[in-house]
Amino acid sequence: MTLKNPYDDLAIKTIIEPFQIRSVQPIQYAKAHERPQALHDAGYNVFLLRSDQVLIDLLTDSGTGALSAQQWAGMIASDEAYAGASSFYRFEATVRDITGFKHIIPTHQGRAAEHILFSNIARKGAVIPNNAHFDTTRANIEYLGAEARDLVIAEGRQPQLIHPFKGNIDLDRLRETIETVGAANVPLVMLTVTNNSGGGQPVSMANIRAASAIAHEYGIPFFLDACRFAENAWFIKLREEGYADKTPREIAREMFSYADGCTMSGKKDGMSNIGGFLALNDDALAQQCRNLLILTEGFPTYGGMAGYDLEALAIGLYEALDPDYLRYRIRSIEYIGEKLVAAGVPIMQPTGGHALYIDARAMLPHIPAHEYPAWALVNALYLAGGVRAVEIGSVMFGRQPDGSEKPAAMELVRLAFPRRTYTQSHFDYVAEVITALFARRERIKGYRIVWQAPVLRHFTARLAPLD
Ligand SMILES: *Cc1c(COP(=O)(O)O)cnc(C)c1O
Numbered sequence: 001m002t003l004k005n006p007y008d009d010l011a012i013k014t015i016i017e018p019f020q021i022r023s024v025q026p027i028q029y030a031k032a033h034e035r036p037q038a039l040h041d042a043g044y045n046v047f048l049l050r051s052d053q054v055l056i057d058l059l060t061d062s063g064t065g066a067l068s069a070q071q072w073a074g075m076i077a078s079d080e081a082y083a084g085a086s087s088f089y090r091f092e093a094t095v096r097d098i099t100g101f102k103h104i105i106p107t108h109q110g111r112a113a114e115h116i117l118f119s120n121i122a123r124k125g126a127v128i129p130n131n132a133h134f135d136t137t138r139a140n141i142e143y144l145g146a147e148a149r150d151l152v153i154a155e156g157r158q159p160q161l162i163h164p165f166k167g168n169i170d171l172d173r174l175r176e177t178i179e180t181v182g183a184a185n186v187p188l189v190m191l192t193v194t195n196n197s198g199g200g201q202p203v204s205m206a207n208i209r210a211a212s213a214i215a216h217e218y219g220i221p222f223f224l225d226a227c228r229f230a231e232n233a234w235f236i237k238l239r240e241e242g243y244a245d246k247t248p249r250e251i252a253r254e255m256f257s258y259a260d261g262c263t264m265s266g267k268k269d270g271m272s273n274i275g276g277f278l279a280l281n282d283d284a285l286a287q288q289c290r291n292l293l294i295l296t297e298g299f300p301t302y303g304g305m306a307g308y309d310l311e312a313l314a315i316g317l318y319e320a321l322d323p324d325y326l327r328y329r330i331r332s333i334e335y336i337g338e339k340l341v342a343a344g345v346p347i348m349q350p351t352g353g354h355a356l357y358i359d360a361r362a363m364l365p366h367i368p369a370h371e372y373p374a375w376a377l378v379n380a381l382y383l384a385g386g387v388r389a390v391e392i393g394s395v396m397f398g399r400q401p402d403g404s405e406k407p408a409a410m411e412l413v414r415l416a417f418p419r420r421t422y423t424q425s426h427f428d429y430v431a432e433v434i435t436a437l438f439a440r441r442e443r444i445k446g447y448r449i450v451w452q453a454p455v456l457r458h459f460t461a462r463l464a465p466l467d
């Protein structure tokens with residue numbers, strides 16, 4: 001018999017970081033008076049700042065999370081054998097347990113898994129549908145001469161519209177695409193969970209099931225880009241009828257059960273600093289993939305990873321599915337979102353699993369697209385608070401192949417949150433910086449580009465403030 005807690009009725013609601021901190025890393029950063037010079041020297045491009053000039057780094061959630069004591073312990077006890085290392089078998093058993101897939105192929109990152117998969121199935125003229133391809137996925141497909149087609153539902157393209165599963169693929173357009181280009185020209189249907197390019201928005205189980213059924217009806221394999229499978233599972237638990245009492249692990253297992261394979265970056269829900277894998281059921285395709293793996297990554301029992309990376313990933317994949325962790329993870333981003341909404345800051349709603357997006361076009365209507373409002377807001381965030389975010393707007397997407405400029409569809413500022421790295425006071429600080437800037441938003445001025453590379457210019461461009 002369990003004893004009843006006499007204080008159950010107090011209903012304590014605060015969701016805390018479900019870990020204690022046993023090892024700390026002091027933040028080296030540029031003080032407020034040093035930041036104008038630091039930003040000037042970086043060409044007004046936060047990608048060119050040194051990390052020790054940044055106070056809170058929200059550039060990406062990729063590979064930037066904190067490892068657990070369990071992960072460090074596993075890493076110290078790793079097996080670095082070239083072939084047949086026990087660390088590999090631990091990793092393989094974990095991935096098989098979570099995904100149910102037969103063949104587990106380790107790679108150094110998610111993009112290596114994509115490259116190996118697509119090299120074996122994509123060719124010129126092929127079309128690969130997805131809710132929204134992540135940029136490395138798109139680049140790998142286009143590199144092989146195939147087309148990467150995004151078919152997210154219309155709600156997924158409207159920043160302020162609230163919908164529980166804005167990452168869903170448009171099932172009618174998926175069927176129409178297969179009918180129009182012909183099933184023989186669609187080597188694979190993919191779904192990205194959560195939809196990173198669309199704001200970290202989740203995909204429902206019903207949508208995964210239906211997309212899988214459509215692909216299989218035409219004899220086409222169905223794969224998940226599973227980078228944030230655990231965050232997606234948590235959203236299903238919270239928002240989809242019939243899943244409230246299931247564990248994230250059961251939900252993840254069901255998500256994978258509809259797929260024939262997946263690509264994965266261990267730097268996201270693998271809770272690791274590096275790593276990834278390709279997993280699939282098809283014996284012949286797995287053999288071809290392993291052949292290419294040996295050529296470009298390494299022997300099949302380590303792929304692109306050290307034994308200690310395999311250990312970190314094997315342990316991290318389970319940790320990502322821990323309900324206390326996921327509750328805190330998703331809630332912390334929702335928490336900062338609520339603060340911003342209360343202050344009137346226009347953000348993409350609802351908040352996603354790993355990131356929060358500010359709608360800079362709505363916030364800074366006085367800055368036209370050709371003066372890069374989202375870029376201007378990123379620089380203001382740095383100057384005001386030492387916070388590093390990333391522009392997803394007209395600097396990133398505005399340059400056309402012929403060299404002309406066209407405004408991007410949206411002017412967004414993305415704040416991506418590393419896993420288990422920042423505490424609630426860091427979040428409060430970020431919210432304070434944003435709301436303080438919002439109150440004085442008319443002071444923020446636009447930028448012009450001084451120098452740019454011909455492609456992917458946002459990484460290296462140098463800009464100058466107007467006025
Ligand atoms: C990060 C990411 C990738 C690529 O993984 P890397 O480990 O960075 O190579 C692929 N798809 C999605 C959705 C991602 O977020």
